[in-house]
Amino acid sequence: MHPVSEGFLLDRILEPGSLSVRWQPVLELRRGRVEPHYFEALIRGPQGTSAESPAILFEYARKKSQESRVDRACVEAILAEAQTLPGDWTLGINVHASTLAMDDGFVAFLAAGLEARSISAALAVVEVVEHAPPWNVLGFRRAIAGLRELGARVALDDVGLGHSNYMMMLECRPDYLKMDRHFVDGCHGDSYRRAVLSSVVQLARAFGARVVAEGVENVEDLTALRRLGITLVQGFLLARPAPAAELVAPSASRYGVTTKVRRGTAGAPGRR
């Protein structure tokens, strides 16, 4: 049992209704058009607190060793809002690797939440965020297997940074490898960055996974990514995070791509 109050801010974060969601699409670049592949849910903490910034929110959760409780609160907020979205959107849900490893009931909790809202697990992409080893490898494997069994897909977030490394790729066998913006930003003018991206494209092919480039903010980088064969992109250039009510079709026409976005389209169900 947890004490009644473990911290002023934690209490605020865990209060029902205190978290809000912004949605940012992962976009598929197709010949002549851009389509949402899935929508990543980005959490904002309680208004008027330092945790309104997601970076502070999750750093705080990690410092308090409360990733699991905060992740559960985030899932509640995301699924509640997902219900209000039009069509069958595929949802990207960020979860700490430590939550998957240490919280035995998390996958069942996610499954129950999806079921309660009549959302197919095939429309969920669990984005695994890793920050600090060591963690319970067996528990983590069980959780990943549980997600697969549900029919959810798995993305490895922040590839190339910190602990999102080869070991995590082997443990997750992800459907998506999300390249951190560090490797994307400026890739058009940096052959070393392109070499890293190219190697991950090859790795993804061998895994049967797809690469998502995060933090795409200019046309030159977008063009370089396409040349490398990366056609899933995310970033301010094409779509900023927005509340559900403000979701609009991303416009790529001014970048030399004729846009035809179909609202309500979603990525194909998982391979596994």
Add this chain to the structure above:
Amino acid sequence: MLLMDDEEGILLPTARYFRSLGCTVDMAREPEEAEALASHRRYDLAILDLRVTRFGGAEGLEVLREIRRRDHGTSVIVLSAYISPELEKEARALGADSVVRKPQPLPALAHLAFALMGASGE
């Protein structure tokens, strides 16, 4: 600037005072919140309560460690109602620029803060 104290009666008036002097103030009521803030933001000044009483230890020093690990040249004032020579020595060793007894009159605290920031900016 970053201000950490778990006593609202000190935190809020201090924040108000420094804001009235033109400072942008982030408030933290717990060490983990202060550490999270210090991990992601650069501060010119941090005023840290050494003992956040609910936790019973010298948590301010943990925050000081985090600030010094980032090393953005932040001027750090550590406040405490109970300053022992050992604690003061430890705080100084960790990089506190000043260790002062709590409570401090706000004008005196501000004078010290601006003097430290002026000195570090030279």
